[in-house]
Amino acid sequence: MTDTWTLHPDRALPADPVTRPIAREIYAAVQDLPIVSMHGHVDVDAFADDEPFPDPAQLLVVPDHYLTRMLVSQGANLPELGVGPAGAPGFEADPREIFRRFCAGWKHFRGTPTRYWTEHELVEIFGVTVRPSAETADQVYDQIAERLAEPDFRPRALLDRFNIEVIATTDPAWSPLDAHSRLAAELPGRVLPTFRPDPLLHPARATWRGDLERLATASGIATDTYDGYLAALRERRAAFVAAGGLATDHGHFSADTTPLPDDVARTLFEKAFAAEPDTGGAVLSAAEEAAFSAHMLFQMAAMSAEDGLVMQFHPGVLRDHDPAVAAAFGPDKGYDIPVAVDFAQGLRPVLEAFGNSQSFRMIAFTIDEDVYSRELAPLAGVYPALRLGAPWWFLDAPDAMARFREAATETAGFSNMSGFVDDTRAFCSIPARHDLARRVDAGYLARLVAEHRLDLDEAVETAADLAYHLPKQAYAAR
Amino acid sequence: MTDTWTLHPDRALPADPVTRPIAREIYAAVQDLPIVSMHGHVDVDAFADDEPFPDPAQLLVVPDHYLTRMLVSQGANLPELGVGPAGAPGFEADPREIFRRFCAGWKHFRGTPTRYWTEHELVEIFGVTVRPSAETADQVYDQIAERLAEPDFRPRALLDRFNIEVIATTDPAWSPLDAHSRLAAELPGRVLPTFRPDPLLHPARATWRGDLERLATASGIATDTYDGYLAALRERRAAFVAAGGLATDHGHFSADTTPLPDDVARTLFEKAFAAEPDTGGAVLSAAEEAAFSAHMLFQMAAMSAEDGLVMQFHPGVLRDHDPAVAAAFGPDKGYDIPVAVDFAQGLRPVLEAFGNSQSFRMIAFTIDEDVYSRELAPLAGVYPALRLGAPWWFLDAPDAMARFREAATETAGFSNMSGFVDDTRAFCSIPARHDLARRVDAGYLARLVAEHRLDLDEAVETAADLAYHLPKQAYAAR
Amino acid sequence: MTDTWTLHPDRALPADPVTRPIAREIYAAVQDLPIVSMHGHVDVDAFADDEPFPDPAQLLVVPDHYLTRMLVSQGANLPELGVGPAGAPGFEADPREIFRRFCAGWKHFRGTPTRYWTEHELVEIFGVTVRPSAETADQVYDQIAERLAEPDFRPRALLDRFNIEVIATTDPAWSPLDAHSRLAAELPGRVLPTFRPDPLLHPARATWRGDLERLATASGIATDTYDGYLAALRERRAAFVAAGGLATDHGHFSADTTPLPDDVARTLFEKAFAAEPDTGGAVLSAAEEAAFSAHMLFQMAAMSAEDGLVMQFHPGVLRDHDPAVAAAFGPDKGYDIPVAVDFAQGLRPVLEAFGNSQSFRMIAFTIDEDVYSRELAPLAGVYPALRLGAPWWFLDAPDAMARFREAATETAGFSNMSGFVDDTRAFCSIPARHDLARRVDAGYLARLVAEHRLDLDEAVETAADLAYHLPKQAYAAR
The missing domain is CATH 3.20.20.140 (Metal-dependent hydrolases)
Structure with a gap:
């Protein structure tokens, strides 16, 4: 890549x-x-x-049950993905952290439409230039966040x-x-x-x-x-x-x-x-x-x-x-x-x-x-x-x-x-x-x-x- | 075409x-x-x-429920296709008119075997030379009818x-x-x-x-x-x-x-x-x-x-x-x-x-x-x-x-x-x-x-x- | 062939x-x-x-219900394939005879995984050199039997x-x-x-x-x-x-x-x-x-x-x-x-x-x-x-x-x-x-x-x- x-x-x-x-x-x-x-x-x-839409995690990850369910099936729990009542044990409030978890799990979406749609969104809409991974998570996050701030x-x-x-x-x-x-x-x-x-x-x-x-x-x-x-x-x-x-x-x-x-x-x-x-x-x-x-x-x-x-x-x-x-x-x-x-x-x-x-x-x-x-x-x-x-x-x-x-x-x-x-x-x-x-x-x-x-x-x-x-x-x- | x-x-x-x-x-x-x-x-x-077989409509359209059901699904009713008791309201007795309705609905058969079989019949058996449509219906009808009269x-x-x-x-x-x-x-x-x-x-x-x-x-x-x-x-x-x-x-x-x-x-x-x-x-x-x-x-x-x-x-x-x-x-x-x-x-x-x-x-x-x-x-x-x-x-x-x-x-x-x-x-x-x-x-x-x-x-x-x-x-x- | x-x-x-x-x-x-x-x-x-494994029939045919069921569906009965109590009427004790029946029915496995797996076994494992058939059954049997005797x-x-x-x-x-x-x-x-x-x-x-x-x-x-x-x-x-x-x-x-x-x-x-x-x-x-x-x-x-x-x-x-x-x-x-x-x-x-x-x-x-x-x-x-x-x-x-x-x-x-x-x-x-x-x-x-x-x-x-x-x-x- x-x-x-x-x-x-x-x-x-x-x-x-x-x-x-x-x-x-x-x-x-x-x-x-x-x-x-x-x-x-x-x-x-x-x-x-x-x-304006909120941060990348709130836009792309938290509300999308296609996406969170796959991460859950691989061992994540919902609060650490920012899902559920804000006060719950383990609830993650930091969108960047949530987004990192998503990018770290990118492999699990292979062969699914979530992968296909997300690629399209990242590249075509937000101009992201690197494939998501644990290493690139912050870069992808920043590229999206920058766009979201634009009118x-x-x-x-x-x-x-x-x-x-x-x-x-x-x-x-x-x-x-x-x-x-x-x-x-x-x-x-x-x-x-x-x-x-x-x-x-x-x-x-x-x-x-x-x-x-x-x-x-x-x-x-x-x-x-x-x-x-x-x-x-x-x-x-x-x-x-x-x-x-x-x-x-x-x-x-x-x-x-x-x-x-x-x-x-x-x-x-x-x-x-x-x-x-x-x-x-x-x-x-x-x-x-x-x-x-x-x-x-x-x-x-x-x-x-x-x-x-x-x-x-x-x-x-x-x-x-x-x-x-x-x-x-x-x-x-x-x-x-x-x-x-x-x-x-x-x-x-x-x-x-x-x-x-x-x-x-x-x-x-x-x-x-x-x-x-x-x-x-x-x-x-x-x-x-x-x-x-x-x-x-x-x-x-x-x-x-x-x-x-x-x-x-x-x-x-x-x-x-x-x-x-x-x-x-x-x-x-x-x-x-x-x-x-x-x-x-x-x-x-x-x-x-x-x-x-x-x-x-x-x-x-x-x-x-x-x-x-x-x-x-x-x-x-x- | x-x-x-x-x-x-x-x-x-x-x-x-x-x-x-x-x-x-x-x-x-x-x-x-x-x-x-x-x-x-x-x-x-x-x-x-x-x-001899009767007219093209009685041969190809009226008795074929594959065909009439598709036309019905697109708004036709059975009597206007010559189906049902002859005296019923709206019953169409004119085979040419029935055949026109079929040809006008030709589009709806795309992707279905009815389309495939009918093409084969028209071209291979009856020697029809034009694709069915509202415009060509009479021509197709005549070409078939001519054949049906032959021994x-x-x-x-x-x-x-x-x-x-x-x-x-x-x-x-x-x-x-x-x-x-x-x-x-x-x-x-x-x-x-x-x-x-x-x-x-x-x-x-x-x-x-x-x-x-x-x-x-x-x-x-x-x-x-x-x-x-x-x-x-x-x-x-x-x-x-x-x-x-x-x-x-x-x-x-x-x-x-x-x-x-x-x-x-x-x-x-x-x-x-x-x-x-x-x-x-x-x-x-x-x-x-x-x-x-x-x-x-x-x-x-x-x-x-x-x-x-x-x-x-x-x-x-x-x-x-x-x-x-x-x-x-x-x-x-x-x-x-x-x-x-x-x-x-x-x-x-x-x-x-x-x-x-x-x-x-x-x-x-x-x-x-x-x-x-x-x-x-x-x-x-x-x-x-x-x-x-x-x-x-x-x-x-x-x-x-x-x-x-x-x-x-x-x-x-x-x-x-x-x-x-x-x-x-x-x-x-x-x-x-x-x-x-x-x-x-x-x-x-x-x-x-x-x-x-x-x-x-x-x-x-x-x-x-x-x-x-x-x-x-x-x-x-x- | x-x-x-x-x-x-x-x-x-x-x-x-x-x-x-x-x-x-x-x-x-x-x-x-x-x-x-x-x-x-x-x-x-x-x-x-x-x-050592026993003969080719006992290794490949008799215990494999994928294989015997297909032969049964085409008219064989289980005893003549060596399946069931040894004393039963029609029970075939001769492995070579059983293997012949399998080879004679080779055609019936076309398109099935049994055919695919068996080919792989015969060629890759046992070095068989002819396609099974009524004619080649004994040759195939002997080629396998020879291998089975080796340490x-x-x-x-x-x-x-x-x-x-x-x-x-x-x-x-x-x-x-x-x-x-x-x-x-x-x-x-x-x-x-x-x-x-x-x-x-x-x-x-x-x-x-x-x-x-x-x-x-x-x-x-x-x-x-x-x-x-x-x-x-x-x-x-x-x-x-x-x-x-x-x-x-x-x-x-x-x-x-x-x-x-x-x-x-x-x-x-x-x-x-x-x-x-x-x-x-x-x-x-x-x-x-x-x-x-x-x-x-x-x-x-x-x-x-x-x-x-x-x-x-x-x-x-x-x-x-x-x-x-x-x-x-x-x-x-x-x-x-x-x-x-x-x-x-x-x-x-x-x-x-x-x-x-x-x-x-x-x-x-x-x-x-x-x-x-x-x-x-x-x-x-x-x-x-x-x-x-x-x-x-x-x-x-x-x-x-x-x-x-x-x-x-x-x-x-x-x-x-x-x-x-x-x-x-x-x-x-x-x-x-x-x-x-x-x-x-x-x-x-x-x-x-x-x-x-x-x-x-x-x-x-x-x-x-x-x-x-x-x-x-x-x-x-x-």
Whole structure:
């Protein structure tokens, strides 16, 4: 390694000498298309306040659970990476020290997308000139820190530099949407809210009663009855629509969407609500909780068919696999583990009811690869309301993305895909992620061309569809 | 695109410059082998009557649910594609208009096998000279229509032109086999019936009682008792054997084959039979229905071990996922969705009983890719009675076929495969399907040669086995 | 084929001309690293007694269920391959005749790892000069037999020739470890025992009561109470540690590790123990049996956290799929079939308890490929105690190994793998297996380099990690 670190222009394109030049040509045609980031988790305040990002560790390491989980798997603990309550034993407050630990563990990221994205960020965005290691950690830190102090590295400037045409944030159902109101005036149509009601649809969560109150406050509708609860949800959805929102976002354990008879749902709500607030709704049995959540997914679909919000659905994650970690450090710390999902039977009630409707759209994401060819592609290949989301989360990686194309395209075609979304809270990784997806798609399409299964003009058009036009279409208001 | 549309001779062969020439050599050795089409759904009357095919839309679009489902997923509805009852609102009777809708949606088939097969058919069979599009639709239509009027395009002439040595149809258990009798005289050994008893093994279906009566009529054996029912099934199997049939065909939701004690099975039959005909056998609980169907699969296996009919089994499809579509337009309209299957435990009773027998043969198909390496290849790699069917249905596609080879061969070898079958009702797609399979197999074998895992002479011999000899052996009467 | 049979130096490396030279370079760097064989089933007496191996059939054919199962699937029966009780009808006692049957079936191994390994053994170890076939069988037999008579072909000489630094055997919990004691003196640190308690943790097995007595005898602790049973297991683990053992080995049907309350476990033990010895513990219901076995896995994990033995876990096999074969010929005859496994929920209790501990290590193996990207890689990518075992059993094959790398690496990285293990009782196949794994890994890493996702120096270092350093680290005493 020298200290002139550069990225190869052909990275992540197929190696085969027949396919690579075709891939290059396809990639060149989409490389500079604007970024449409319709599913992500960057904090809206970053854009509303437009403050400089903090230090390199707080920007790149601490909030990125892809990255901290790998270091944890190799023996680090979360506090020494600056994660968790500031007062906890071993908590590291010095960002430079945290960054050193990350650089010392650089080897462990080999073969992972974290490595790929981070390289892209360091070289392309921050102009870092040396590969991270225990020895170079301070040099890399300083190079990034210097950049972060410049005005060109504030969020709104980066929004332009990254060529982001539109970006969606994810917001609680009870969000007052103040920041979005300011942004609607200052950056019209550029930063959109997404309605995420998950905690309100799970009475067993300890926060449920408190969240119901937040919902009541935000909506101005009492949530102490089932009807009020539904009305308040409907009101907030309307507020999101008014604020430019195009979509909702739903993460459930199961894909079940079976509706309950109204009186059964009402009774479950009342039973959960009657429990002492400090027990949450834990008075529901596990089966009742699951049935109520499934029922509420159906209600969300029904409301989407009315108000046109696109329903993003990504079930199949066992959250907080180690509850002790969640208790000590909070959620989203890398201990969320996928489980098998049954989309064919789970989505059936919603698709029977709304799957052939032009006023409803669902985009389904999964981290259970089995369902691509078995369930999701066959479903999306017939129901007009269903689109397949990009390979999600752990599967947002070069080989996994290629497997998705290979497994889903032959049955669902390209037109039933919703195109790439980055699904990230790591703002500076967004260009890297979209660029990588465009490269992988170029490689897949190039193979189809090289195998004479597609003409080059079609491949170029399809690459642009996947990168730009399909997400625009898929997330358009219904 | 110019108006001299041709297909590349290397299509669907690997792009890599080391592997492609080897693949070409392997493919050349099998390209012209006769077609053995032992599992398909072409209507026997096409051959018996040998009438000209109707217009291009009725030949290529309307009956092909692969094709109509993709157009539906992109916003078309079935009546405007000529599917469903002729009087229905929006029903399109003009074949040219239907064909225009298909050509206008040509883009949506990119990357799918429908695209690949259709190209082959249009160029190789019908001599079409322009790529389909909204603009060229009428020209393509006319070119096909002109051909269809020629005597060389009647079914029997095409049977020769397609180099089809033998083709199996699929026929209800109660079929009188009249058409097959005529064909046995006129085209001896060329068109064979396949015994499909599914509706008779599912008492919950609304048609069950009516189908029992059809069975009674065809067999001359009363089916109002369990013993009569079994005897009638056995009689019809014998009739299929007499008519040249070599196989049975079974599509069930589950892979379960657990037999019931005789008296339990008898009681379930009597309970279902006693229900009012217009409720079908819905008097059985879902669990009873499933148990009875599983039991009857075991009975079918037992009869196969006696009469030598090869038992084709392809479980794991949730039929009529949207019941409203089935009610309005009938079954097989593209709304059948795969589900996960447990072959390891499901097939156990049949394999325990007959799996080591030389007089029994089962060929298992799936659209659940997970089971290739986990269950099917390990089972076929030890039980002499079991062969693995070709990648089925949605998996009859270039990348999916390659995945099947990669996942199944290392454990099951080639000798435990049954070779390619086309499983289609689209007669004119048969050469395209077999040709594509031969190309994909040539590519897979060429990689083994290029990686020095197989010698070229072995690869050539294996390609011929997969294309021709293995289906002949696998479907030979036991 | 000529009679100068050789193996191509590039075998199992990628064919693509850009990737192959890189793969060659990576492979060259690891080709001669010592073999670390930490999970295998070679009989310890082979090394303790150092007797010459018997004839070619007894060495290569009869004990290898990969090989005999394929011949069975093609119509052979086990007795004619010399498998099963010597007096059985059709039992073949002549090794030359058995070897002829194997050579005559050589074709059926095309595309399988058995073919690949056997080629390597025949050419590289035994200097065989002709490809096996019905015609060459005797010549091949004689060439091998001649070698086996030479002193250089005794087990200890081969241990050196194979460059095996250390090899672990698998031993019943009640093993007196006599052979290991001798080996500790004569070949210190070279042949290590592995503690396998499976039959003791499954009260329903017919051998359970007898095995409990064996445990009592070996440990000197009465096993007629639950506490005695646990104490005796703990004592034997200590004996294995004292004899140099580094690991335990656990094969269960399910991945469930849920502990029971102590009194419930005690009651189940007593209930099973109270049953008449000749019924085994079959007095437990299937659910009780499963719960007890899961509980005991948790106990084994707890003991591993105390004594530092690495816990190897490979669930998900339905043993003796055809019970009649097991009854006639014994276990491990090729009729063990994988089933789907739920690692995410199954391992949760153990990982909650010990997953973040530095004193516990679990290595998880599977033959259910679905769980690589869905469950195992996400789990190993965060829990420091968990490492992913090599692709196991049917998946120890070139394409399957490549799929493992592709599916697991992007989420788990390389550092959370335990490297290659051969898991074989076929001693002479060990070099072939390790060599093949090194080639496949070189190919995978070469692709990452060719796609500019990894630098060459990193790839070379990683290849050495996978081949040598990671197994050393993963199996180091905790």
